[in-house]
Amino acid sequence: MTNREKLTMAQALNRALRDAMAEDETVVVFGEDVGQLGGVFRITDGLTAEFGEQRCFDTPLAESGIVGVAVGMAMNGMRPVVEMQFDAFSYPAFEQVASHVAKMRNRTRGRVGLPMVIRIPYGGGIGGVEHHSDSSEAYFAHTPGLHVVVPSTVADAYGLLRAAIASPDPVVFFEPKKLYWSKEEVDVTQAVPPIGTAVVRRAGTDATLIAYGPAVPVALDAAAVAAQEGRSLAVVDVRSLVPFDDETVCQAVRATGRAVVVAEASGFASVASEIAARVTERCFHSLAAPVRRVSGLDIPYPPPKYEGFHLPTVDRILDAVDDLQWEEG
Amino acid sequence: MTADPMRLLPSRAPVVLIDAQGEPRPHETYALPSDDELVAAYAGLVAARRLNDQASVLVRQGRLAVYPSSHGQEACQVAAARVLADDDWLFPTYRDTAAIVARGVDPVQALTLLRGDWHCGYDPYEHRVAPQATPLATQLPHAVGVALAARMRGESTVVLALCGDGATSEGDFHEALNFAAVLRAPVVFFVQNNQYAISVPLARQTAAPSLAHKGVGYGVPGEQVDGNDVAALLAVLGAAVERARSGEGPQLVEAHTYRVAAHTNADDAARYRADDEVKAWLARDPIIRLESYLTRRGALTPEKISAATEQADRLAEAMREGLSRDEAANPADLFAHVYASPTPQLDEQARMVADELEREAEV
Structure with missing residues (x-):
């Protein structure tokens, strides 16, 4: 092009x-x-x-x-x-x-x-x-x-x-x-994505990471590391919080049966919580484990020296994935 | 800034052209409006008073949820509407129903908010009247935006934005005046100082010499006017509107008036003010002084008075008739206008409510 x-x-x-x-x-x-x-x-x-x-x-x-x-x-x-x-x-x-x-x-x-x-x-x-x-x-x-x-x-x-x-x-x-x-x-001349649609950034079969904004590259990094460790993670970029694309998100979760929501904001009463609730309500019978959230801590945003503890990291995401009640063996 | 700050100062005392006794008071800057204009304003005052009285009765009858009356402030209400041209905009608050109706909005549509049927019952574009603002002063930056958009297109539109004395303490009052001044927006900020913000008197609201003085800090000229003298209001507001139209920027006008009724029917004014104070203001009633002035001049004949009364009667009848009709709430309306097209989530909730109703109907 x-x-x-x-x-x-x-x-x-x-x-x-x-x-x-x-x-x-x-x-x-x-x-x-x-x-x-x-x-x-x-x-x-x-x-x-x-x-x-x-x-x-x-x-x-x-x-x-x-x-x-x-x-x-x-x-x-x-x-x-x-x-x-x-x-x-x-x-x-x-x-x-x-x-x-x-x-x-x-x-x-x-x-x-x-x-x-x-x-x-x-x-x-x-x-x-x-x-x-x-x-x-x-x-x-x-x-x-x-x-x-x-x-x-x-x-x-x-x-x-x-x-x-x-x-x-x-x-x-x-x-x-x-x-x-x-x-x-x-190519900016390409079609504009309509507001209200999520997109699958990476296909995967074992679990689905649902992220938006600055958390998406972190989720993609986590998926890359997981792949090396033998676990296949899908990554969905929500990109439109309102309207929310239940269909794309739920389809991606049903396909893997496990989900982790990743976002920078503090987790309590957050968009990540809303996504976890929506996914649970809609995909319960497809879920092999509770939906996990990896979010910012419930603290006022910390000074630069401390922000590494606050923001979701690859390790924190992979730990959450590990917690998704995998069968032993 | 090169402007002479003295030019920003309001008159030392509120401008009066017809005093409380109905006597004309010559003024060095402002001329008395013509008899014809004042006779027309008189009819407006009688209609506005009737609207206030009728609406208060309708609250007692349970046909309006609440009514913040502008009883005593009718001269401000009528003047605000009369100084504007058709292409101008009016930005009213919840207490300005009389001004909205004076501008031409159907009274039943205007009372939709206070009836509790919907948040705004009229089409704001039809008479160029913004929805009534309930949060204080938040409509003032909107007025600046409307004025700027019009000016960008080369239109001569002026925006008159209403607020009360309490609203002058809100941040948006200051931000709107500052924006309007810096961007030279054609806006007239018209403060009806009715002495009370619910129960809090003006002395607890400001330590400024007058609310009109607040313009000085923004480079906006201020003027103060007797808010119960419709002649002075027409002259002062009319001059401010023309000044804005000619590209000289915004102006702040403070009208000294009085909220004769309580804040709303739910308020008890006896808890915070004395009867004597109310009585003193009743003696300065805007209708009595105009009637006395015009009658003495022979401009207001008994025929004209009864014509005004009959017109007010018809308005009250239209209110009673319109507000006695009760249309059933349609729950689909809740979802129709949240967005231009409903989100999938709203569609789902609309189906849920429709389904509930269907099942109820089957029982």
């Missing part, structure tokens, strides 16, 4: 914004430092220069205001894409998200939809100091009315962001910071 090129996830996200803005003049980008600087992660690099200050602009430093203004713009014919600079800095906007972004369509019986995207660089593993490494997806996934998406590959980062911008509904788009600099040869 002539269209293949090597991009980082950050570049793919930037390309998605640029292509969406070029195609649709109602797409506008704003947030903190997204203009001249191009965002602290450079995801909006060059957009102001290319499309002008009307289409990509810096705002005052106020997350609730940013999301609230985006609500108004979306009410009035625009497709705003806003950036929350870091996961934990999105919390001031939470009232706007929970009370308005998520509810406007329902409140107005479908008369006022909000086609808007809230981009949140999220997750740990980058040595960030306090408030720079949270996995906050459960707050949003728990709120009906939002779509919640987390890419784990460069190709999905492009495709899902295009799908999010094109969506008639608000999408909270989590970008795994740890994967911003991951590189992949991709």
Whole structure:
């Protein structure tokens, strides 16, 4: 294919914004430092220069205001894409998200939809100091009315962001910071994956790892190690937390009869817990062992020195797999 | 910043054009609206008062779940609607049903929220009236966004956003004013200072000299006005709207008024304020002073008064009639508009509820 090129996830996200803005003049980008600087992660690099200050602009430093203004713009014919600079800095906007972004369509019986995207660089593993490494997806996934998406590959980062911008509904788009600099040869002209579909990243026959976002590469690493040890693990990338693709996930679990859910966020009342519950409800008769979760610890996100203890590791995943009540011999 | 900060300051005292005795008060900046405009506003006030009274009765009859009345604030309600053009937008709160109806929304549709039938009963695009906001001040950044989107398309739309005195303590009030100022959004922020946030008096809400002064910190000009003088409100809000329309940016207007009724029917105002205070404000009633002014000028004839009353009667009758009709709740509505197309999970839950109903019907 002539269209293949090597991009980082950050570049793919930037390309998605640029292509969406070029195609649709109602797409506008704003947030903190997204203009001249191009965002602290450079995801909006060059957009102001290319499309002008009307289409990509810096705002005052106020997350609730940013999301609230985006609500108004979306009410009035625009497709705003806003950036929350870091996961934990999105919390001031939470009232706007929970009370308005998520509810406007329902409140107005479908008369006022909000086609808007809230981009949140999220997750740990980058040595960030306090408030720079949270996995906050459960707050949003728990709120009906939002779509919640987390890419784990460069190709999905492009495709899902295009799908999010094109969506008639608000999408909270989590970008795994740890994967911003991951590189992949991709063809961005390929079909965009629809929001709401999971994908099997690795086939396997003994057990199924279910992961999303930054946990996917860790799960794939674990599967590679397990293969060397003679155990065949499938890996499913959920990538769309809401809507959730029960079908693909359950099919992958039924095929192996064992499952481990892997996610960075603290496990209590988490997306990982929801997935474990859904899989148990739907696949009980196919399961040879209880569904296990390998998640972050139930602690405030630790300082960089300690994050290695907190985040799911290959060993912790393989230990959980070992616990899946294998028959002896 | 090069702007002269003194230009941001509100008048030393609230602008009054017709005082509580119905006497005209000449003002150096604002002119009295024409008699025709004031007669039309008078009819609006009578209708708004009637709407408030009728809605309160409907609560007692169990036909509305709750009604936060704007009794005493009708001049603010009517002026907010009258200063806007058709292409402008109004952003109301839960206490602004009278303003919504004055803007042209069907009263029964407007009361859908407070009846408990749905969260918003009207089409916000039809009269350019946003859904009533229940959380405080959260609608103000939306108003800024609507105004910015319109300006990007080169439209001359102005947005008038309502909030109360309590809402000025919320973060979104400050963020919205700041965004509007920095981005020069054509928004008029109109604060109805009715002296109470449920039970908490203004003195517990702010130490600022007035709420209008809060604009100074953002570079937004402030103005304060007698909120029971519809003439002053029309003049001040009208000037703010035209200023925003001409590209000069946002303005903050504070109306000094009074919430004559309790917060809602569920509130007991006797627990936190004295009767004397209420009585003093009743003497400043917005309808009485306008009626007295216009009658003395011969502009408001007995025929016009009875025409206004009859119009208000028809409004009240439409409310009673519309709210006596009760349509059964359709559970499918719960799932229809959460997303543009329902998720598989919602489809599953919709089937579950439909199945429950089917089995109930069979019993």
